[in-house]
Amino acid sequence: MAQYKGAASEGSRAMQLQKRREKEHKEAEFRKNKLKEELRVDKMENKFAVHYDAVEAQLKHSTIGLVTLDEMRAKQDDVIKEREKKIAQKKAEKEQKRKEEIEAKNAQKQLQKQQIRALSFLTEEDCDDDDKGSGGGQSDGKEVEEMEDHQDDDEDDVTDEDELEEEIPTKKKKMGKNPDVDTSFLPDKDREAEENQLREQLRLEWVTQQESLKSEEMSITYSYWDGSGHRRVMKVTKGTSIYQFLQKCLESLRNEFGELRTVMADQLMFVKEDLILPHHYSFYDLIVTKARGKSGPLFAFHALDDIRVTQDASKEKEDSHAGKVLLRTWFERNKHIFPASRWEPYDPNKSYGKRMAAPSKEEVHQIMELRERLKDVLTTPDSQSESFFLRWIRARDHNLDRAEDLLRNHLIWREEHDVDNVLDTESHDSVSFFKLFPYWVSGTSKDGHVVIEVPLGSWDIRKAFLVDDGEKKFGLYTTQLFEKVMARIRELNEEKASRGEWPSAQVFGVVNWEGYSYSQLLNWKALQNLLTIASKYEAHYPEILFKGFFVNCPSIFPLLMGFIKQILAPKTLGKLEIFSGSKNNEWESAVREHVDPEQIGVQYGGLRTDRVINK
CATH class of the missing domain: 3.10.20.90 (Phosphatidylinositol 3-kinase Catalytic Subunit; Chain A, domain 1)
Incomplete structure (x- = not known):
């Protein structure tokens, strides 16, 4: 076979690869032989041996003939104890041997350090620092080399050696502990043990107290x-x-x-x-x-x-x-x-309180952020209260971006329709509209909410279109209704604030649908204006409703409710309770649970026979 001829570096590389392959082949053969030796079975009966039990083997060897069960158990206990004693002895011997090896290694290391320290020109402190450092071996080698270099120097050059000794720094004194420093923040086993003992004592006292209460x-x-x-x-x-x-x-x-x-x-x-x-x-x-x-x-x-x-x-x-x-x-x-x-x-995580809940810590931060976002457009004192911002935040499920969009659109709407002055512009049309579409803000509920009664079933909205520009005037009339309710809420909240209470007033509404006819439902224009009241609530007066009772609902009301459900938010729908016209006893007793009879009209289970509009 022809010999390889080429560059010397390539030949050397080929030789190294050949040696590596031979080494890997030898390792593979060694592992193969070792595995074969481990799996080899000398006798036929060993093929079926699962494990070797020393205790069982010793029992078989020492037991001859028939023995009683008690004797067998006693002998088995003796064999187990003897076996455990031997294992413990072997373990102790191994541990002792391991300790001796460690001590020998430590002694060897100490001897090497002493030899190096004896040959070194460094001070004891420098030697200690070298020992503690990670590169101790390298520094020791350098010290030996320096020693050999110094021995090779001319012995007559005494002046150079004196100068070298003068340059070697003197040993620095180590800093001690300052007893005046406060170390209470540092870990302390004794102090922690005392704290744990005190904590356990307080826990036991609390458990005892709770058991006595139970x-x-x-x-x-x-x-x-x-x-x-x-x-x-x-x-x-x-x-x-x-x-x-x-x-x-x-x-x-x-x-x-x-x-x-x-x-x-x-x-x-x-x-x-x-x-x-x-x-x-x-x-x-x-x-x-x-x-x-x-x-x-x-x-x-x-x-x-x-x-x-x-x-x-x-x-x-x-x-x-x-x-x-x-x-x-x-x-x-x-x-x-x-x-x-x-x-x-009952859900322990749900609030069943009678009032609008005070803001949580997270909601307080959201109120501050929303107030900062809208500081360029909100200038009135009413719009700076926490309860004002909280309504818009909760109306959009604590999504600040959506709450900001909703509030900005509301402010634009108020400016376009001059809503701030809507209560000062009541005219003859408002009086005539009240005869057609009456409502009463009649009092206060037991829980401090504004009570409003609206016989919406008798509102024949088709009559509003008989007046010039009647649709626009009807929209203005419903806006006045909402603004009167808001004015009453602000009055109650001011009273609560003066007493140091959270301003939690909302609206308790009773809507009477008696008289609502199929012909009113089929009039699309009237239906649109009716649904506009619901959309106006969600867009401009959200979260002011505490609870609403729809009473005397006719048989066609489910058709109307299908349209209303598409406008009202799920939160609002959850606050409504609907009663048919055949369940007077039910809704009257339900209303009386929330409102005193003196605060509501006779047609709603109360005692009042007069109706006065808030001015």
Whole structure:
């Protein structure tokens, strides 16, 4: 075979590659032989051996003939103990050997350091620094080289050596600790142990205190509800769960009500303040969290017959309704009928307060940012209040860009239509329109909201078109309605602010649809103007509604509601309650829960016979 002829560098490279291949081949053969040795089986019976048990082997070797079970167990315990003792001894020997090796290595290192230090011209401090550094080996080598260089120098050159010794710096004194420095922020095992001990002591005290609170007795007023109330009083501890309470109620009611004789506690419900309480909650949980329902507190279990009728509506009430114990089957049959239509499962993350909730920390920051964005267009004092900005932020689900667009469009609309002066421009047309389209801002609800009554079913909007420029005048008339409501809200909020309360006034509306006819629904122009009222609310007066009752709704109302749902936001739709004309008793009692009879007209379940328009 011809020899390779070429550059010397190429030949060297080929030789290196050949050696690498031979080395890899040898390594592969070594691994192959090692694997073959590990898998090799000498005897046939070893092919079926799964593992080797030293204890079992020793038992077989030391046990001869038949033995009793106790003897076998005793011998097995002895063998196991002896085996463990041998393992521990071997482990201790290995550990001792490992320690000796480590000590030998450390001693060797110390010896090398001493030899290097003896040969070095550096000071002890420099040697220590070199030892602590990562490059200690390199510095040691340099020191040896320097020593050899100095030995090769001329011994007669004494002056040079003296100068070198003068240049070597003297050993610096190390800085000590300053006892006056505050070190409380540094980790301290003793201090941390004391803190942990104190923390555990406080935790135990808190647990003991809570257990004592849970063991306190209280009286709960409740009614067994089967369409009518059967009031009872029961004593339980605060730590009792809703399920345990229902079980006790069931035991006391079974003898009196036959339908309860075959049911269990999990087939019952406990409704408090229009909320269905889960069975796993305890009364202690509701008391500690100060939970509130739709119509009162969930943490108060006494009940008055006629609550919050003569009290100040601006103050937080602690009086509550009696809870209702009822069958789930009754609720499923009657959940479309008042009062069951108002009940819903309790959600601890949801606010059921009667007032417009105060802003959260995140909302406060959003209010500040929105105020900064709109400082060029908002100049009136009313538009600088937090409640003003909060309405627009919540109307757009805390999206600041959308809230800013909505508010800017509203301000443009107010300027184009001169809305700020709309209440000062009431004319003869406004008086005549009131006869055709009446409404009353009649009073204040129990929760401090503005009450408005609108017989919208008797508003035959087609009559507005008989007047010159009637459509424009009707739009102006509805704007005046909204502005009067807003003026009343500002009055109530000013009163609340003077008392140091959050300005939370909203609108409680009762809309009577009695008289709304099919012919009005078919008139497209009248329908458009009616829907404009809903769109004007969403675009220019959002989040002022606390609750709205649509009463005496005719059979054609679902058709109209189909158009309204396309305009109103889901939040607004969730605040509406709809009652048909055949359910007078239901909606009248529902209205009276929110409004005193003296504050509303007789046609809405109240006592007032006069109607006065706010000026």
